[in-house]
Amino acid sequence: MTTTALTPTDARHQPLSEADKLAQDAATAAQVRALTNHPDVVALRVEKVRTQIDAVIWLGIFLGLAFTMVNVQSFAAAGAATWSAGWLAGWLLDPMVSLVLVAVLRAEQVTARYQVDTGRWAHRTKWFAFLATYVMNTWKSWTHFDVAGVVLHSVPPVLVFLAAETAPVLRDKLTEAVMAAAGAAFTGQTAPAATAAPVDAPAEPATDTPDAPPAKPAPARPRRRPAARKASAKPARKLRGDYLAEARAAWAPGIEITPAWVRSVCPEISRGTSKNVADDLTAETATAPAPLPVPADQPTTSDEREAA
Structure with a gap:
């Protein structure tokens, strides 16, 4: 019994499996999607639509004019x-107005491309x-109050x-559509990760040669710490309790608690909040127990007590 070996030509003509076909379709679809979303392709399509x-x-404008x-x-x-002079001069009025309008529209056609006002x-x-x-256009129709004429002569200029x-x-x-497509393409790309050698990996031993001295191992580079995130420049929002704590710390007996005084202690506070803080601090100081009077003959400090 003899066996025939497959030649490279026969191996090339073997049918693809379902997995191979799906892999080829997926690769083709990914390539088509990537090219479809490319900024240059999007810009070309937008230019055709533009x-x-x-x-x-322009066709509608010229027909209306x-x-x-x-x-x-x-x-x-x-x-x-x-064919009189007045009749011929009447044909110059509408082109005079229309040409100025077309000039402005043509300038806006160019400036709008670059989003310039x-x-x-x-x-x-x-x-x-x-x-x-x-x-x-509608003067005669309005003077005779012709509704049909007003509608007919109002549609083209409007x-x-x-x-x-x-x-x-x-x-x-x-x-904006072109710029959005370009921005999405640029932000969607991810920078390739830099392949850095591990810091703690031991250095490979160098082969000693009789003519050259043994190579010294390279010093390990220090591990880089991730940079700390920059603090936000916007200060944290203060609450009513924060302002009350500042006012409580600045108050002393004998100071009249008013919204103006609270604003002098807390310059960034609003008028409405300063009134609420003043009311809260007034309530706290009113309910706080008053300090007991100290007799005149009783020592108040430790030095006076020792002296007594």
Whole structure:
């Protein structure tokens, strides 16, 4: 009976066990998860979302401004003949307001990426452009009190204003998402532990050679003690009993116990607590037994008693 040995090629083609397959799946999943949460990958995805949001918002803003342009032109022309000077000048009013608004929004598009505030004048300019566009669009509808016309001509300018106010907030939140992903990645990494040689381990004996003197054992390094935690800079909060103990220690017979005196003894105490401490100390001193009077002819000290 003859036996055939397996060649390396046959061993390579052996089917994997279930444990090997699960191990490969786990390794692949861990690698994919690590790359998915990588700050650069997150930033790339956020940039794609930011580009899509900017494109959609800008499209809505330009469509809204184009819709309001016709109403603003009719408001500015005020019944002027077609192709007259007044009729042509009416077409310049809405672009004049819209271009300033677009310039402010474009600046906020860049500053929001780095979370820089554009200041109050940018917000005032947007509000003025919105109010001017809204009034010129709905003026005729308000004068004739046309509810349908007011609603119809109010939606585009209000939508443009909301888009102008919401776009910087969305860009700011997207930037915060990138920073949060980067912070989680950096804080999640653990520094590799330094492999230090044991201090108490005996030194390996050196092999003596006939030409060289025997090597002296290296002195053991002193064991490092863990650094003590720094005390918190914030002082501990004092309670009412602590203030009462300080006031009791500072009081002497003949001192009038008042909230002002308590505050002079304890400068950091509040007015309400000083009144409570003064009341407590007054009650203690009132209930304490008074010292017995000492006769004039009776010695009070040990020296006087010895002399007597």
